[in-house]
Amino acid sequence: MQNTGTFDLESVTIEKITMEVIEGVNESFLRPYNINVNQGTVEAIGGFHERNLLGQVTPSLVASNMNDALTIGAPRAVAGIPHGWGSVRARFSMQVNMKYRGTTGHSVVTLNGFTDYYDDSLQGTVDPNINLIVNSYHTSKGSGLSTGVVALSSMYGYDQDLTNNLYDMSPNVAVGAISTNSLISGHEYKNLGITDTSTMLSHRPTQTDRSYLNPSTYIARLMNDYAKVSSGVEEVSSMSESFSTDENLSLSYSMYSGDYKSNPFIAYMAEEMQTGNSGRSFTLKDIYDLDPTAIDDRFVVVDSRNNGATYARESQDLSSVSIESHIAHTASSALPGIMSSMGAVSVSFIVSNMTIDGTMALDLKHITMATGLEATNAHSEYLTNRVIAEIMTSLSMNGLYKFTLMVDTNLTMDSTMSVTMEGGITTPFVIPVFADSLYNPVVTNSIDDSDTLVMGVESLLNYVASPVTQ
Secondary structure (H helix, E strand, O other): OOOOOOEEEEEEEEEEEEEEOOOOOOOEEEEEEOOOHHHHHHHHHEEEEEEEEOOOOOHHHHHHHHHHHHHEEEEEEOOOOOOOOOOEHHHEEEEEEEOOOOOOEEEEEEEEEOOEEEEOEEEOOOOOOOOEEEEEEEEEEEEEEEEEOOOOOOHHOOOOOOOOOOOOOHHHHHHHHHHHHHOOOOOOOOOOOOOHHHEOOOOOEEEHHHHEEEEOHHHHHHHHHHHHHHHOOOOOOOOOOOEEEOOOOEEEEOOOEEEHHHHHHHHHHHHHOOOOOOEEEHHEEEEEEEEEEEEEEEEEEEEOOOOOOOOHHHHOOOOEEEHHHHHHHHHHHHHHHHHHHHHHEEHHHHHHHHOOOOEEEEEEEEEEEEOOOOOOOOHHHHHHHHHHHHHHHHOOOOOOOOOEEEEEEEOOOOOOEEEEOOOOOOOEEEEEEHHHOOOOEEEEEHHHHHHHHHHHHHHHHHHOOOOOOO
């Protein structure tokens, strides 16, 4: 690339693009967070005060002490996707090498997502006008890796059947709305800020750390950061359960959500290539213009349309409100954050509390790392401990519900799960993780959901600031 403008880049090279063509999938539904600050929540926060834990509350403590404070709600509406969920499309993975001028430094950005449609009817050539829509990414710089999920912008702008606006319920919006209304000064929330058009996902792209799709992490981070800021600590530390090993694999996250410009390739496409939609989507033609050799030499298409059973036959209807559906969707939402924090792109395991003594047991089948290196025992222990402590403890209501959960999740493909309740049948689910930015629990089509969340967060943080004494 000759002109890299203000980005101080020497070159931008597409290392590889892989597309997998798939049949249509079952409809996915918006399931925004519900917040519930009840007596149990208040007592748990009081216990954290007594033990001087505020500022260092872990997600596992939240899961075991206040597991119903934040939950993934019932299905609201069909999440919007171009041309509907039943259309043939491709999911893609693309690696981009960005070399900086005057240094030996470079970044490799891996973007994962889906296309708006798929057409290769013109002499077997893929339509160059197909849009590649970014769902998630990770960026490696030397030995470091930072990850994020794009939960952004005007997806309904692609779908003429969608008429509702979408709203952002990520932690930065909740805290921003409260701060705007001077919570720290003692003023009540007055429904300001959250309804500003800046929180509407049609107006700008945003991104959220995948870890906030885990209810326990969302609540722990809010409480810790608020406790630190209230006590005069200006800087907040990273989550205490972030992962690092002697392999120098370290993961860094922004405090809450981030500007799309924190992803160098998305920012580059928006500002230098002027692709529109703030760089979140671009066409194959845009890629050809950026790197003309990529489509010829490093573009691979795999057609999986005739390789097995359909999604509809494999999966329970994703609009279900059953306990099995709640378990599958909560696990599917929470697990990617844990995987991203350890640098894993796919995992498979069976976990159950239908054991002789009722304790949780996890049988790990495999972990695939983003680095291509073998997963270590430390990775296995980390995944096992967090799945049991944060997901299973919460979903079982500390052992009240007995069930077995089988999981095979790939962050660029699907989350295939089956749930077997004690005395019940096995219920299968196939959840399209490759497009989870469209339906994750920090996205809603109702401003009332956003308002309710902000008021609940304000109430929760008031107890963090001033505990109820017995």
